Amino acid sequence: xxxxxxxxxxxxxxxxxxxxxxxxxxxxxxxxxxxxxxxxxxxxxxxxxxxxxxxxxxxxxxxxxxxxxxxxxxxxxxxxxxxxxxxxxxxxxxxxxxxxxxxxxxxxxxxxxxxxxxxxxxxxxxxxxxxxxxxxxxxxxxxxxxxxxxxxxxxxxxxxxxxxxxxxxxxxxxxxxxxxxxxxxxxxxxxxxxxxxxxxxxxxxxxxxxxxxxxxxxxx
Amino acid sequence: xxxxxxxxxxxxxxxxxxxxxxxxxxxxxxxxxxxxxxxxxxxxxxxxxxxxxxxxxxxxxxxxxxxxxxxxxxxxxxxxxxxxxxxxxxxxxxxxxxxxxxxxxxxxxxxxxxxxxxxxxxxxxxxxxxxxxxxxxxxxxxxxxxxxxxxxx
Numbered sequence: 375x376x377x378x379x380x381x382x383x384x385x386x387x388x389x390x391x392x393x394x395x396x397x398x399x400x401x402x403x404x405x406x407x408x409x410x411x412x413x414x415x416x417x418x419x420x421x422x423x424x425x426x427x428x429x430x431x432x433x434x435x436x437x438x439x440x441x442x443x444x445x446x447x448x449x450x451x452x453x454x455x456x457x458x459x460x461x462x463x464x465x466x467x468x469x470x471x472x473x474x475x476x477x478x479x480x481x482x483x484x485x486x487x488x489x490x491x492x493x494x495x496x497x498x499x500x501x502x503x504x505x506x507x508x509x510x511x512x513x514x515x516x517x518x519x520x521x522x523x524x525x526x527x528x529x530x531x532x533x534x535x536x537x538x539x540x541x542x543x544x545x546x547x548x549x550x551x552x553x554x555x556x557x558x559x560x561x562x563x564x565x566x567x568x569x570x571x572x573x574x575x576x577x578x579x580x581x582x583x584x585x586x587x588x589x590x591x592x593x594x
Numbered sequence: 595x596x597x598x599x600x601x602x603x604x605x606x607x608x609x610x611x612x613x614x615x616x617x618x619x620x621x622x623x624x625x626x627x628x629x630x631x632x633x634x635x636x637x638x639x640x641x642x643x644x645x646x647x648x649x650x651x652x653x654x655x656x657x658x659x660x661x662x663x664x665x666x667x668x669x670x671x672x673x674x675x676x677x678x679x680x681x682x683x684x685x686x687x688x689x690x691x692x693x694x695x696x697x698x699x700x701x702x703x704x705x706x707x708x709x710x711x712x713x714x715x716x717x718x719x720x721x722x723x724x725x726x727x728x729x730x731x732x733x734x735x736x737x738x739x740x741x742x743x744x745x746x747x
Contacts, residue, residue: 376642377598378649378722380607382715386649387611389656389709394626404702408659408667411684411699415670428675434685438678442686442697451687455675523629523654571654572723573633573647576730592716593657 402522407442409521409593413568414466414496416591417517417553418455424552426459441469444493447502457498464498464514472497472508474538492538495519498550510540510561515550517566521593524571529581529588532567536586539563559585601645601726608648626655635730646726649719658707661700 455466477490498515545556570593577588612627633647672678683700
């Protein structure tokens with residue numbers, strides 16, 4: 375049987391109990407957003423390793439501005455990060471909703487509402503102009519971010535999002551080869567699920583066969 | 595080593611401490627108790643796996659981002675993205691009940707975090723967790739893994 379220092383276990387217990395004692399709605403929201411920002415930094419780091427050029431022109435001098443809830447692309451009010459290499463040209467947006475696969479299959483000219491739209495926590499899109507919700511054609515990569523303790527519900531939720539991002543298919547060249555070479559979906563949009571709980575690592579493997587990539591990222 | 599405990603003792607210690615915390619009348623502790631229990635497998639004999647799942651849950655709960663962590667993340671962004679030098683905060687825009695709300699991330703993060711795990715303690719926990727989870731995925735005929743938590747792969 376494996377062993378570990380008792381003092382370390384007791385300190386981990388104390389830290390967890392403190393967190394539960396002091397949690398408030400606003401602090402939970404901020405912890406989620408801090409984790410989302412860390413995921414963005416990690417993805418941008420991967421892109422730099424693949425020699426992409428990253429630029430941003432913040433609307434305010436000292437802070438970035440992102441959507442705080444599921445939203446439309448808002449070029450006038452929100453910041454995005456431009457990602458370029460050769461003829462490739464993309465933008466990272468936070469909390470922007472896209473029109474789903476099911477909407478594309480059955481819309482018949484109606485405006486998208488409720489179940490026709492899903493939020494991508496951190497999404498890479500072809501350049502978005504105007505306030506229209508992007509379609510699947512414009513999505514290159516999607517990431518869901520889950521701070522705090524892991525729950526199987528996260529995997530189920532991500533599988534639902536996975537379903538709305540494309541049909542299961544034989545693996546083909548990914549729309550984001552800097553993240554993964556091939557994706558078993560049409561269109562080949564990779565969906566990443568980032569969690570700050572090491573328990574998520576037990577969900578790696580089989581879900582990749584459906585184009586869902588689970589990653590552990592330290593929250594601090 | 596004298597202060598090292600085995601996986602089954604880890605589980606006993608966590609159950610005992612969480613039960614005491616609940617008895618102290620702080621109801622939210624129940625949430626943590628349920629989360630720890632939910633993370634474990636239903637394999638009655640897999641004490642290493644159960645201890646790792648419980649410790650992973652504690653690690654996730656205890657990982658609080660502070661303003662210092664935000665500075666580090668913004669520093670990373672500034673290194674990689676042209677135009678983000680000098681950025682000190684992130685504001686989130688959302689619709690409130692009557693008007694647009696703008697929330698500063700920095701203002702809602704703690705300046706300091708009490709009982710924060712040290713780098714070494716975190717490495718020790720993550721090493722234990724990774725080793726236990728690797729063992730769980732091995733078949734019965736595979737080579738046995740190391741018997742203590744080492745550094746994370």
